[in-house]
Amino acid sequence: MGEPVIAVEEQPISTEIQGKSPIHGRLKRADSFDAESPGLKRGSQTHSWGAIFNLAFQSIGVVYGDIGTSPLYVYSSTFASSIQHNDDILGVLAIIIYTLILITLIKYVFIVLQANDNGDGGTFALYSLICRYAKVSLIPNQQAEDRDVSNYRLEPASRSLARASKVKSWLEGSATAKFTLLLMTMLGTSMVIGDGVLTPCISVLSAVGGIKGAASSLTEGRIVSISVAILVCIFLVQRFGTDKVGYSFAPIILVWFLFIGVIGFYNFCKYDPGVIKAFNPKYIIDYFSRNKKDAWISLGGIVLCITGTEAMFADLGHFTVRSIQISMCSVVFPSLILAYTGQASYLRKHNEHVKDTFYKSIPTPLYWPMFVVAVGAAIIASQAMISGTFSIVQQSLAMGCFPRVKVVHTSSKYEGQVFIPEVNYLLMIACVLVTAGFRTTEKIGNAYGIAVVFVMTLTTALVTLVMVMIWKTNIFLILAFVLVLGSVELLYLTSVLYKFTQGGYLPLAFAAFLMTIMSVWSMVHLRKYNYELQHKVPTRNLLDLTTKPEVHRVPGIGLFYSELVEGVPPIFSHYIDNVPAVHKVLVFVSMKWLPIGRVPQDERFLFRRVGPRELGVFRCIVRYGYTDAALVHGEFEAGIVEGLKQYINSEHMWSMGEDGEVVAREFDDKEEVERELREVEKAMSTAVVYLVGQTEVVARSEARWWERVLIDYLYTWLRRNVRQGVEVLRIPNRRMVKVGMTYEL
Template sequence: MSTSSIAEEVATQETNTRETKITNEISSGESPPSQIQLKEQKLSCRKFSRYDSLDVEANKLHPINHHSSKVLTLHLAFQSIGVVYGDIGTSPLYVLSSTFPAGINHNDDILAVLSLILYTITLIPLIKYVFIKITNGKGGTFAMYSLICRHAKIGLIPSQEPADQDVSTFQLENHRLLRASIFKSKLEKSKFAKFFLLIITMLGTSMVIGDGILTPSISVLSAVGGIKEATSAMTEERIVWISVGILVFLFMFQRMGTDKVGYVFAPIIFVWFIFIAGIGIYNFIKYDPLVIKALNPKYILDYFRRNHKNAWISLGGVVLCTTGTEALFADVGHFSVRSIRISTCAVTYPALILAYTGQAAYLRKNNSDVSDTFFKSIPGPMYWPMFVVAIFAAIIASQAMISGTFSIIQQSLSLGCFPRVKIVHTSSKYEGQVYIPEINYLLMVACVAVTLAFKNTVKIGNAYGIAVVFVMTLTSAFLVLIMIMIWKTKILLVILYVLVIASVELVYLSSVLYKFDQGGYLPVAFAMFLMSIMFTWNYVYRKKYYFELDHKVSPEKLKEVIIDTNSYRLPGLAIFYSELVHGIPPIFKHYVENVPALPSVLVFVSIKSLPISKVPMEERFLFRRVRPNDLNVFRCVVRYGYTDVRNEQEPFEKLLVERLGEFIKEDYKFSIVEESQGNHEEMDSDGSGNGENVDHDQEAVKRDIEVLEEAWRAGIVHFVGEQEVVAGKGASLGKRILIDYAFNFLKRNLRQSNEVFDIPQKRMLKVGMTYEL
């Protein structure tokens, strides 16, 4: 099984031919043209093939060794405790009370439930997520979908056109295993499979966002409710309003960023884990050390024989011990794989095992306290310190899902599957730490509404279970696909995974669905609503992309368009934004037909999100020149990984002009090599026979650089397409509703592209055009 990350996979697919090595030397300016020619003559007598900047740089993407320092890894491991594990760490507050809502019928039922909890935590959070799943890379459901799409042509997002593949380091692997090849071929041929995978991915993502609503509500209500043990004056209504106040404070704190939040929260959660582990040891020794018998799975079988259907229903409470594990995977983008593994194995897993074991030992002697096991099992002198820490831990528990929600929405936005929202990068040191204001306020309003509506943890727990287990089951299905097609795992290991882990999750899913009408409908309804928004946006996004692809202006016809419209060239630099990598967008032709004046330098920019985490700054801009040279027209692809900053802390315009100047110089070097290669038989041994051409090219480079600098001094204007989309004539009713009403409603009420990419308002012009889709 391969455990390489996405970035490492990209690096292993680099082209290392001799010609590419020579071209890299040219682009870096290490050798003069004559030396390059002599090297090439020694290596090969074949004609030197032309490479331009796009072709060369697209194969230069190197793996990035993030967080390689051991000190930094330990630092991130400690910080992750405050961001990642708050949710699963506070599950002891409500798991046993949710499992036995009607009380304990038999003392051995406690051993059976403890056995279920121990094996469930070991199988799902530890083995599945920490040691198998996060080897896949960073992110949540969309990261897995993106990885699968990179190895098979099954994606419905516009990233697999030949032009996109060249600049997105997208490479289809030559499968050597017959099983993987057959499986991949069947998926690629099935339109239903492609559509189904995208829909399921959106549904799973929506469920995780639903977790971000339910986690704060159930955690804070559970912790605040513990004060009833100290005073009877605290009514349910007061508990609810105190919880609402805490929730509002929590969401207002998010703008500080994951980095600062982690520093503040990590010590508190660390203390929380020490407390629950210590109390667990105390209860284990004082009440019933023989509870260790729960390691024997025989008690689970006896539990089902005694309780039948009620035992199966109680699984909906047991599975709550795994809450927050999907956030653990999504939050890898905020930290690193190694730091997550260290913090899980050294702190989280042992603390949880000791906490549940201690609670079970206490209940063996105090069956009647099951409705409030956590607080009743706390030794008297430790009650108030534990209550205070529990309040803070419950607040922090919400942080894992909130941070995970931000990461997942950022990925889906990068893939064109979510409406435009503002992504704020909150850390200059660590990639992937983001804050999304619109989503933060949406989650806050939804959390407050759920808390006020349900008022207790019973119905919220029912809803929570469905959201948690559904996403777990979905990720297992994706993981099986990855094992078969990408990791090429032995079939026996795949079958073992399905039998041991996936089948357990299916059993849990059947249990939580039983409580659908008791609050379980909430995450499903929310997910369906959110998924409809995502599907609408993605559907029209794809239609717009292919419309531009079908109506683009080819580079060969660009000169005709400019000449036919009698356009005047004025000093200045114009940046036209487009989704297209190759070809000129149709909105440009629409512009020159109506405004016969163009800046002296034109750059058509396409911003692409790659299925990797980070693109080095020196490899961010890829250029190609549109011939003839005297047009001064360039195409540029600006590449971002899904954890990269977009124009917030970098001088985008200045960088683009600097890289464009470097490209112009490199482009002429390629021309020199081509001419030298074509005439090498006529040249002298020292290469002096081509001196006149070299002098001519040097003058051309100087002239083009002067034109670029003059354009830069004259000013830059940003042209943004303001496309109005309407359903084409003869479109079906459903298509008209989707495009004319649903999409346009979203577009009017959400951010525009210029706001997302921070395009300067004073130098921006919008060009309107209607697309009939």
């Protein structure tokens, strides 16, 4: 794939940088970008039962606030006017029960959570799985070496299941299918971010609105103002991280689930134990027979009982599959069933209280304690989707589909827990505007349902692809998954879209705005990458560039940054023409994000010599997963130098056999190796300079009008208003040299 290398020897690299044995055994060569990664080990992340229960406790405070507070508003949103028939309560309860069982338990807890990407969940995790198995990524940087990373490997399709191979071949051969898959992923990401806006609004407004029962003089404006103040406080504490926030919130939400479960059981026993009949699906049929179109419309309110279910998957990177399953099955699901059943029992005797079902059904002595806990639970409900939004933005950023933002890893104990300041403040502003503008939970609920069901439907489609291609599930089980769960979700989707003009347009407007940003960024990013690929400097010309009479070799190590992982970036030739000086040791550094959650530390660096040995030029591919934290410059420099020394040692120990395999050879040039190692150490002690390419992009002169708008205006505006690459890499300014160049796309 890459250009031929002018090298006396073309040897494999060592990826070990922590004093381990560099290379051993007999290795098959697979070198696509002047680098190879032999001797890799499969990594795994395991937790003790103590850690699992610890994470299960934390997950209660982070993941379930949204779905846990849904009893605040489900019945009032479902019966928008009034209850027409007492048995309608049984019908709605039956739909709630079976929706929770089918969507929350069967689909998410026992199926979707298994479709994680080495412990990471969310729309982009599913997309990354599919990208690793089939070459559907639009950026053509899939090298053979990447498949050797421990977490990258997937079981190939077996001959007995040719269906998986056919689907894979169709995806790889269809540009439309690739583009559609990316658009689906972006849409799912946009809807999750929309959830991160709407969840805090509806949860906090619903909880604070309960104070009207005891203080009727409190106006709607006061309630909105209190809600806005609480929302601002929620976003201000996000910087402390999921770990600390989870420990702080978990006891409150645990008390919440205890309260709603006990009160639900009390109401069930006191008012009408006969609602147990709702477990009979017959009452669902009767409900639709009686109410017809009104029953279908009411699904837009009923679907709110599963709001926040997607957070279990989106937040999975903060916890583990087993911890989520334990907390859901032991605490959350039983409490929700008791809460909805208890409210239904109360409503059977008090139809007129349907607008304030939750607070009216609370026994008087528990009213104020329950109000305080409800406000706390509403705050936690906001946390669930906010942390999920951080996770999915981080994933889309690493996949080149989101403008650069600062990602802060907030926990040294648990991987995947992040905070994104820019996104946090934008969510806060959006929440304040929506709460102040809509003012009531009924209008926000209309918008909320669309965001919830859209994400679930897209997740079903992507998981189906995973089941077909990667899991190679029995076709009858796949059909059952699609027909049963897909049909239920599509029915809900048609219902929530009915309320488009009543606030339902809001999440679609959010999605359109975010998808425009993501599409512009990813499209120009792809064009820029392809431009560099087409205009790269052949490595056979590198010797001519660096040995010109006017080019001087200066002491130190030069780290030349580029996104290109094949050949020499075109900006290097531009640099030589304007700054005729090359460091004694030059390393072309390419930061590469793989479609995988994490890359083990000892597999992070890939090295290769570029040009003759006396030239002192190397290539280093630094591989990250989409949840990995970038190394700070001190650690980075140490890793580069240690890895380079390991590589120099290893390349003299191995050579390429005639059959294309890496084989051991006699170690006959020890003095040469020691001399080169001394040069590297001397260069390191002299200076380490970062040479960073700063490329501007403009539309080519023959470009069409929409391409000019896309590149010259939209992308340029985005690039100027987000963090630059050097800020994300955290390179010290005093050791950085920027090299500017303009690309005509």
